[in-house]
Amino acid sequence: xxxxxxxxxxxxxxxxxxxxxxxxxxxxxxxxxxxxxxxxxxxxxxxxxxxxxxxxxxxxxxxxxxxxxxxxxxxxxxxxxxxxxxxxxxxxxxxxxxxxxxxxxxxxxxxxxxxxxxxxxxxxxxxxxxxxxxxxxxxxxxxxxxxxxxxxxxxxxxxxxxxxxxxxxxxxxxxxxxxxxxxxxxxxxxxxxxxxxxxxxxxxxxxxxxxxxxxxxxxxxxxxxxxxxxxxxxxxxxxxxxxxxxxxxxxxxxxxxxxxxxxxxxxxxxxxxxxxxxxxxxxxxxxxxxxxxxxxxxxxxxxxxxxxxxxxxxxxxxxxxxxxxxxxxxxxxxxxxxxxxxxxxxxxxxxxxxxxxxxxxxxxxxxxxxx
Numbered sequence: 327x328x329x330x331x332x333x334x335x336x337x338x339x340x341x342x343x344x345x346x347x348x349x350x351x352x353x354x355x356x357x358x359x360x361x362x363x364x365x366x367x368x369x370x371x372x373x374x375x376x377x378x379x380x381x382x383x384x385x386x387x388x389x390x391x392x393x394x395x396x397x398x399x400x401x402x403x404x405x406x407x408x409x410x411x412x413x414x415x416x417x418x419x420x421x422x423x424x425x426x427x428x429x430x431x432x433x434x435x436x437x438x439x440x441x442x443x444x445x446x447x448x449x450x451x452x453x454x455x456x457x458x459x460x461x462x463x464x465x466x467x468x469x470x471x472x473x474x475x476x477x478x479x480x481x482x483x484x485x486x487x488x489x490x491x492x493x494x495x496x497x498x499x500x501x502x503x504x505x506x507x508x509x510x511x512x513x514x515x516x517x518x519x520x521x522x523x524x525x526x527x528x529x530x531x532x533x534x535x536x537x538x539x540x541x542x543x544x545x546x547x548x549x550x551x552x553x554x555x556x557x558x559x560x561x562x563x564x565x566x567x568x569x570x571x572x573x574x575x576x577x578x579x580x581x582x583x584x585x586x587x588x589x590x591x592x593x594x595x596x597x598x599x600x601x602x603x604x605x606x607x608x609x610x611x612x613x614x615x616x617x618x619x620x621x622x623x624x625x626x627x628x629x630x631x632x633x634x635x636x637x638x639x640x641x642x643x644x645x646x647x648x649x650x651x652x653x654x655x656x657x658x659x660x661x662x663x664x665x666x667x668x669x670x671x672x673x674x675x676x677x678x679x680x681x682x683x684x685x686x687x688x689x690x691x692x693x694x695x696x697x
Contacts, residue, residue: 329389336377336385344373403571406460413456414449421448460572498593499614500525500570502584503533505597507552510616515565520596520614526556527570527587533580585611621679624653627686629674635688636669637662657686665690 348369399407425441499522505511506526514520534556538549560567574583581602588595594612597603606613627633635657637647647662659665659672672688679685 328392329385332385332388333378333381336381337374340377340380341370341374344376345370348372405572406457409460410453410457413459414453416456417448417450417452418445420452421445424448497612498523498525498591499596500527500584500588500591500593501530502595502597502599502602503530503537503552503580504599504602505616506530506534506555507537507548508598508616509551509555510598510620511596512555512558512563514616514619515559515563518564520565523566523568524559524596525568525570525587525591525593527572527583529573529580529583531556531569581605585609588612620653621684624655624684625651627655627674627677629676631674632691633657633672633674633686633688634669635659635672637666639666651686655684655686657688659688659690662690 345366346369349366421441421444424444428441428444499520501511501524511520515524534549534552536549537545538553540546540549559565570587572587574586577583577586581599582605584595584602585605587593588606588611589609594614595602595606596614596616597606598615598617600615600617603613603615633651635649635651637649637659639648640646640663641648641658645661645663647659647664647666649657649659651657657672659670660675662670662672671691673691674686674688676687677684678687
């Protein structure tokens, strides 16, 4: 169908060119010849036949090129196509405005050639700018929509004093791969402590799927666990989940893409990755680290309190025993090596807060009583 349409198009173009120029060419070559060969309709037939023959040489290549372009357009996200088209239209409008003064110039190069060049150049430039700035354009529309929604909400609410105004907490929360695989994010969402919309970028889903398809058994299990957690969050929990289909093709690292996205939408990155946490802090991006949350909600233990703990292994230092509380907090018991494998009462001597978590030092209660 496309091939026939292209052939018809070139036949019409050839016929038009032959109708206009062939009579003048015949008249010039044969010195004012006015026979049937110089008739405009003869020229139209000759031009149409000539272009029809030429199409058999290049029409197949042109059809393949059009189909390739069509496939790329179909596979591209609709927002990318719209932004590129918006840029193209803007470029063509600017080119048209430039042509208005150029048409008044009586120089052929300016009035004929330059407008064509400007149309092609500015149209291409507009398309490239619209396509490459699509994330900023989407962010601009999102901000405008959010402002309109906020204004509409404020119009339907009574005025509040400064003391009554509280932050809503409905900022976009952007999940990274590590926090999805970790799984605790589902429990946090179920409790209702995490408000607002959860955003799962498409490039995070692709990384998660790549991990789930890994040949390594451990990686494959972690990836499948992450997919199960996402399915649970989306279908079973009372939270709003959105899939962000955009991508940053000029950025290779997923963590860098997350930071870029958080900047564009003024969102908050949710992670348990220590390095990503530091990068977000350096670039001024808000971040929720669920490890910090877990440490914050652990029970407070003060020196002198009594705990019951099972010692399971030796400590790093001589004659130490190590055990763990139910929340995973490590307890190092001095003079506890002889109690390994037993559950004993201990008395807390000190508590150490480190970047890896909280560590408790204690002594066996029996030893304290003996003293």
